Amino acid sequence: MTGFKVTPWEVSGNIDYDRLVQQFGVEKLNDAMLERIKKHTSDLHFMLRRRVFFAHRDMKFLLDEYEKGNKFFLYTGRAPSGSVHLGHLMPWIFTKWLQDTFNVELWFQFPDEEKFLFKQGMKFEDTQHWLNENMLDVIALGFDPKKTHFLIDTRDAGLMYKEACKVSKRITFSMVKSTFGLGNDSNTGAIFYTAMQAVPAFLPSVLAKKEIPCLIPHAVDQDPHFRLTRDILPKLGHYKPASIQCVFLPPLSGVEGKMSASSASEQAIFTTDTPEMVKKKVNKYAFSGGQSTIEEHRKKGGNPDVDVSYQYLRMLFEPDDKKLQQIYDDYKSGKMLTGELKAILIEKVNAFLKKHQAERVKAKSKIEKFLIKR
């Protein structure tokens, strides 16, 4: 299968990221841009070195402003609708690195109406439950509460709705039809929604009464929302938000599509999974680039490029390039067996989750610190 689909609501197929870059009209992160970032960060995050974050919009503008002393703020988010899995964490971990490295504010949006509006059976009781759960995962990653602001659409609509109206006045039905594929049978809340997703890109500027550049780290499927946002914000007197975009963490089943909570739950590793569950999922479901017998594997070697366990190490769990290269070489040569590769991943994931789950428990008493004062 060579076809693929990437929209804010569906990711499927074998994604050709080069073609996607062209389709979406984003820029690839090239060496020159990475060097420029490195000037300010001294070290490059492994997700940049390995092009897990592979594309951007307007990073040149953002760094120009930064170098003039005009600091940016970060904006990312999560639409509460289910458990957080490793695929969600990827851009958030990178966002935390950006916050720490550049010492900037982060506005984290929880659009708790989005899934309610777009999913038939979803109730606000459900999104409220998942909002509470999902906030714990974000806090557990260690964001600084002094510089991190949770923006919850239904709770903070008093701040957001008026600004969303300004955006929506510039968006016609034709535009959401062509951008998101909405139709005559779409509900009017879903039609309005993208205006709410635009708001965090300029709300901090409204509140500060001066323009602050915005950088949105996000998975590339959200680009259509922000493309529309970028078209409109200058008309309202605001900067276009810059963005830095990552690929998808694949599901356990193989390197096509993205890890998703809505597909079969054994295809995703959730932050609340036990060590036994992780072990079982990886051993049983993680697609392997190995050969069918040990002898054949020793002789022909494995293919790390399609091996999900290797990809998780590359994208999330092995920051050390040398160690990763060693694993790559050993697996490719046949020196390392699939079971051994999986064992490395399982250990890494469980070590991460042990800490994450402990922080998640502590996070319960910290939520208040992240909420907008009313």
Added chain:
Amino acid sequence: MTGFKVTPWEVSGNIDYDRLVQQFGVEKLNDAMLERIKKHTSDLHFMLRRRVFFAHRDMKFLLDEYEKGNKFFLYTGRAPSGSVHLGHLMPWIFTKWLQDTFNVELWFQFPDEEKFLFKQGMKFEDTQHWLNENMLDVIALGFDPKKTHFLIDTRDAGLMYKEACKVSKRITFSMVKSTFGLGNDSNTGAIFYTAMQAVPAFLPSVLAKKEIPCLIPHAVDQDPHFRLTRDILPKLGHYKPASIQCVFLPPLSGVEGKMSASSASEQAIFTTDTPEMVKKKVNKYAFSGGQSTIEEHRKKGGNPDVDVSYQYLRMLFEPDDKKLQQIYDDYKSGKMLTGELKAILIEKVNAFLKKHQAERVKAKSKIEKFLIKR
């Protein structure tokens, strides 16, 4: 001209209210219903006696519930966009009578985004200005702050947006297209808007955690909004709101259309007009049912049915039926001249405005009492 048009955004032509009743599918207020209302109010407001309020939906249900001890609340509103004129006051004066007579709560909505979304050149700075001005007019009418709650859409979106999302999930683009004539080039805020107008019809029930019947006194052009609201609310577990609907106060130019702030300002009498302005407007612009010469008038008599001054007395300024009848007879017989009729109206309007303007000044310090606590 026999054609007419009545939508929430346009009222024009010689309105045939009987045909409108059929078109909209509302019920006429008949004698039996007025008698039933009178059982609870001892006296009938002149706007009921004279069928200025002429139609309703579900008054039977509302009174059934009331007689069972299930009190209703009132909901009406004003989209801030300009000065308040006499046409706006008509349903509000009646609403105050309902509040006083039935001793019930009133939720008064100020949808300060509506005109922003529907009018090209309207800015939020403008609607904010008119919001402040318009609140003074409502307060000046003497509503009880203990039982009256101002719901301002952008300010109170923290209470309203989530509820509006629930409504909007049940409204498709096709529905707003056919109900309001919106199209592909309509903006997404305008498409979403009617859901916000639905909210006050059930928000008090949400806050009270029990169902409270709702009665909406309003001019008949707003019926399409509430027709949609009535279709949807039962699906959300709420009562359909009842409504009681009035005709339009005509502009000074004649009994077609409605008094409107957006048409030429000499066609409307504003609450901030000076006595001189009122005198000039009535004398110069108020369409007269009189004859062209005094002699002819004495002989043939005037026509009070098309005389705007008489209609203002009938609809707003002369509560005494006997006095009104006397004016009718005298004008019709030719005993009363147009100038004399106009003088009566001018005196009534200016007496009313003198008190209203004094209350309007005092109202500035009372606004806070009417706002929702946050």
